Amino acid sequence: MVEKIITSVQNARIKELKKLFTRKGRKKAGQYILEGPHLVDMAIQAKADIDMIYYVPESSHAHIEKFKSMDDNLPFTQVTPEVAKSLSQTEQHQDIFAVATLPEAKTIDFDHLNDAVLILDQVQDPGNLGTIIRTADAFGYRDVILGKGTVDLFNDKVLRSMQGSHFAVNTYELDLDEAIPALKAHDYFIATTELNDQAHASNAFDLQSKGKWAIVLGNEGNGVSQLVQDMTDVSLYIPMVGSAESLNVAIAGAIVMYQFPPKS
Amino acid sequence: MVEKIITSVQNARIKELKKLFTRKGRKKAGQYILEGPHLVDMAIQAKADIDMIYYVPESSHAHIEKFKSMDDNLPFTQVTPEVAKSLSQTEQHQDIFAVATLPEAKTIDFDHLNDAVLILDQVQDPGNLGTIIRTADAFGYRDVILGKGTVDLFNDKVLRSMQGSHFAVNTYELDLDEAIPALKAHDYFIATTELNDQAHASNAFDLQSKGKWAIVLGNEGNGVSQLVQDMTDVSLYIPMVGSAESLNVAIAGAIVMYQFPPKS
Structure with a gap:
């Protein structure tokens, strides 16, 4: 030819x-x-x-x-x-x-999702999204729900940061005000990485005992939206010792995925 | 006025x-x-x-x-x-x-460094460098050595990712072929995050037992330079389960800093 x-x-x-x-x-x-x-x-x-x-x-x-x-x-x-x-x-x-x-949008089947799910609530930096998917792949989180307002998965910067992990991880674009109630109805325990008065230290919380769980990571500037926080079962924070006020969202996500590996 | x-x-x-x-x-x-x-x-x-x-x-x-x-x-x-x-x-x-x-370059005093030091060997992505310094700050790594070939700390993208952590962390610009021998002479154990035949799983290695240690993170594409690898006491890898071939350098750095918190 x-x-x-x-x-x-x-x-x-x-x-x-x-x-x-x-x-x-x-x-x-x-x-x-x-x-x-x-x-x-x-x-x-x-x-x-x-x-x-x-x-x-x-x-x-x-x-x-x-x-x-x-x-x-x-x-x-x-x-x-x-x-x-x-x-x-x-x-x-x-x-x-x-x-x-472009692959066709995957239909989510809440009965057959993995026991550990990652949810992104308006993650907007392409490098962060790509790094999060790459890390999810490395740490065995095979189902990732992208809430509305999250940067497009096929953005060139996302693709470069993702290093091909979108071929291995199932991604679903969903409204979180529908997806999270559906997860809860299917016995998923909902955790967010959100620093507030009721937050538990992530290294002193037994998320694994919950059976099935979803971890929500929020927007770089504003964190997890109020709507999602209202549906959350626990907020987790990663203990810090320095002057840094917070961690980058991809770093926080990596630490909690590392702390709570999927069981299967 | x-x-x-x-x-x-x-x-x-x-x-x-x-x-x-x-x-x-x-x-x-x-x-x-x-x-x-x-x-x-x-x-x-x-x-x-x-x-x-x-x-x-x-x-x-x-x-x-x-x-x-x-x-x-x-x-x-x-x-x-x-x-x-x-x-x-x-x-x-x-x-x-x-x-x-611009602050004057800090003079390094190997007798008075923290027991846990972070070393960057040609980290070139500004977002990665900024995120690494921000994470080092959060996890108590107060001394960071920037090897030659590392992106400039005062690059605007680095500053945005760093979120002000350069005010809290001591950074030193040094030739690693001088800095690492000096650290070894001061009883620092040198670990890299480099996947090779001799690498140990980071979660099964007791770095803390070494007393004083430095962790070297390498270039995004090429990893840790051969010169530095030759001076390394141990290579550590972070266990992965998915199809991802490696972790982003800022993610790998965060996981090992989290695993090996400074003692003081």
Whole structure:
């Protein structure tokens, strides 16, 4: 198969691809874009629905050979270094990109969720969201509910921080005022990382004894919304000794996921 | 005292201030810039050497009144919303900025360091560095050594992630090929978070029994440099269960600092 070559940054396809760096553009095209050989490699491994791989032949030969050996049906288009640079959202200027079909929204089945669930209530920093999903993957939290107001999972900064963990973790976009009552009806104990008068030290609380639980992480500036706090069974805080007033939300999430590993 | 008012984004002083967003500009001016009321508040509390506070009077009245009550010798200059917007590095467009004198480099005294030290070996992402310092502060790691190749502490993204913790944590910029031998000569046990054949699970290793220790966190892509690995007493890994190949460096650092709290 003869591969196409795109040599102009003004090429219509390249202009279309750039729209995938906005949420609106992704929704309209039903696609998202993965940047860099590592993410593309993970997408192939995860058997993601890859519509096209764009690459600079001079610099990407070894990666492309590997990709072809992993799946001989992958579609490729060559681009010049200038075109790659115009696409790249990173300072290092990656030379390989994949366009993949946005996965269909997963339907949540509260009867078959894991016993430990993570919930994000308006986490807005892309780096934080990506890091949280990557950490959830590493610590065995396989079901993550993204409340309304959380940054888009397919944002390029989220994708870079996530390092492909969205292929391994189930994510659900839901209204928390519906999802949390449903979890409670299914015997999930609801914990938040929220510092208030009634909060318990996380290292002195036996969340595991609750059987099934969900941990809610809140917004970077405002914490967990009042609506969610009103449905919470316990607030947990991570003991601190220094002058820092709080922890970054991804750090707090990592500590509590580490403290309370899923049982299965 | 009559406050000056700057109304033009072309004002020479504003042009000078913008240079403080580069490392070169900060070194030349001997100053750095703090953005937003929270960081300015922390700088005043920390008795940082503040050269000027710039603010938009219409939106910042309450903050400025508070600042004046904290220290009645602070210098102020008013700016228009347009000028503030031209200065701001954030999407929210802060209306308060402080210019502070860069602190002199701290001289390290290996005889009087804390028993638990954190070392950063070429951490390059500003958000990661800031989050690591903020977490070190929260978990009682008061001495942090920044190896050559680590991103500048006074980078605006680092400052925003750090949330003022640079006022509480001692940071030292050192060559690690000198600092680590000096630490070893002072009976520090050197641990890295580096996954290799000889690595021990961090939750099954008694670092505390070593008396004094330093934990080295490495570069986002390349980990801990070979030079440093050769001087390491133990490599520790954080057990993971999912498909994630590694943890973000700030997350890994947080977990090990949490696991190994300083004794004093």
